[in-house]
Amino acid sequence: MPSSVSLPAFSLPVFSSGWDGGAQASVEEPILEQARALERFLASIEKRAFRMARIALRHDEDALDSVQDAMLQLARRYGRRPSEEWRPLFYRILQNRIRDCQRRRRVQARIMAWLPGLKSQEESGADEYAAVPDRSPLPPEQLAAEQALQTLERSLAELPGRQQEAFMLRVFEDMDVAQTAAAMGCSEGSVKTHYSRAVHRLREQLGVAW
Amino acid sequence: MSDFEDKARALFEDSVERLDASTRSKLTQARNLALEEVNKGAVRRRWLWAPAGGVALAAIVAVVMLNAGGSRSSGDTGALALEDIDIVADSENLDMLEDVEFYMWLDNAAADEQTG
Numbered sequence: 001m002p003s004s005v006s007l008p009a010f011s012l013p014v015f016s017s018g019w020d021g022g023a024q025a026s027v028e029e030p031i032l033e034q035a036r037a038l039e040r041f042l043a044s045i046e047k048r049a050f051r052m053a054r055i056a057l058r059h060d061e062d063a064l065d066s067v068q069d070a071m072l073q074l075a076r077r078y079g080r081r082p083s084e085e086w087r088p089l090f091y092r093i094l095q096n097r098i099r100d101c102q103r104r105r106r107v108q109a110r111i112m113a114w115l116p117g118l119k120s121q122e123e124s125g126a127d128e129y130a131a132v133p134d135r136s137p138l139p140p141e142q143l144a145a146e147q148a149l150q151t152l153e154r155s156l157a158e159l160p161g162r163q164q165e166a167f168m169l170r171v172f173e174d175m176d177v178a179q180t181a182a183a184m185g186c187s188e189g190s191v192k193t194h195y196s197r198a199v200h201r202l203r204e205q206l207g208v209a210w
Numbered sequence: 211m212s213d214f215e216d217k218a219r220a221l222f223e224d225s226v227e228r229l230d231a232s233t234r235s236k237l238t239q240a241r242n243l244a245l246e247e248v249n250k251g252a253v254r255r256r257w258l259w260a261p262a263g264g265v266a267l268a269a270i271v272a273v274v275m276l277n278a279g280g281s282r283s284s285g286d287t288g289a290l291a292l293e294d295i296d297i298v299a300d301s302e303n304l305d306m307l308e309d310v311e312f313y314m315w316l317d318n319a320a321a322d323e324q325t326g
Binding site for chain 2: 172
């Protein structure tokens with residue numbers, strides 16, 4: 001990923017008449033600084049957020065949409081809040097987007113079950129090459145890591161939503177219990193319960209393979 | 211963290227590092243879109259508050275001028291008026307009401323840190 005992505009135009013030509021340049025610059029500086037801080041924050045979490053959304057949704061485009069929505073929502077509603085608040089807020093928004101997407105899929109699946117004609121139409125329009133792997137063969141160590149990851153992802157995807165969230169925020173995002181509780185919008189006790197159940201179930205499912 | 215959690219984290223980190231170029235590029239585009247939104251939002255907010263700020267400023271100036279004849283003795287009238295302008299023109303207080311629950315958590319977390 002290009003690390004030095006230039007910031008979109010952040011010059012704010014407001015109040016340009018009647019204000020001297022120095023005053024305008026002093027007003028714009030905090031906004032510019034906030035925008036730069038937000039860019040650094042988003043750049044630091046976007047790949048991890050995408051991977052977490054991808055594990056929960058098992059679909060690249062849906063995961064990208066969820067991350068993009070979460071970024072937009074954070075920027076729109078909370079961009080001016082102190083930067084320490086962004087991480088739990090961002091993950092809270094992202095988890096809501098993931099849940100929305102899962103809910104939408106359930107409704108779609110129910111409708112499709114009622115309308116078999118539509119289902120066959122939908123299936124015939126699907127990209128028949130989408131599932132074909134497009135990568136060259138991996139070296140053995142990397143292949144083993146890839147397989148272990150796929151096994152973990154499958155097991156994670158089978159966990160109930162809240163257990164999955166608790167595990168990913170605690171382990172992948174390295175949040176403590178209080179931060180995870182803020183991101184999940186629940187009590188710290190609930191986080192501990194969800195997390196411990198998640199670890200227990202994952203250990204059971206992965207068994208000796210791990 | 212146990213070995214199990216360590217291994218899960220290492221696999222996850224590895225998969226993040228190996229994210230393909232196309233996905234990285236799409237994420238960069240999404241980020242830039244969000245940042246443009248901040249820019250638009252800032253402009254919109256300023257223009258929305260400009261008339262309100264103007265009215266408030268006019269009202270405060272009027273009050274200061276009306277009081278100026280009777281009570282010249284208080285030397286800090288100008289400073290007070292400037293503070294009033296700041297308070298009236300600041301939209302942060304309204305924004306705070308949008309997420310009371312989150313601020314309560316922050317407050318509790320800060321208090322816990324101080325005591326523990």
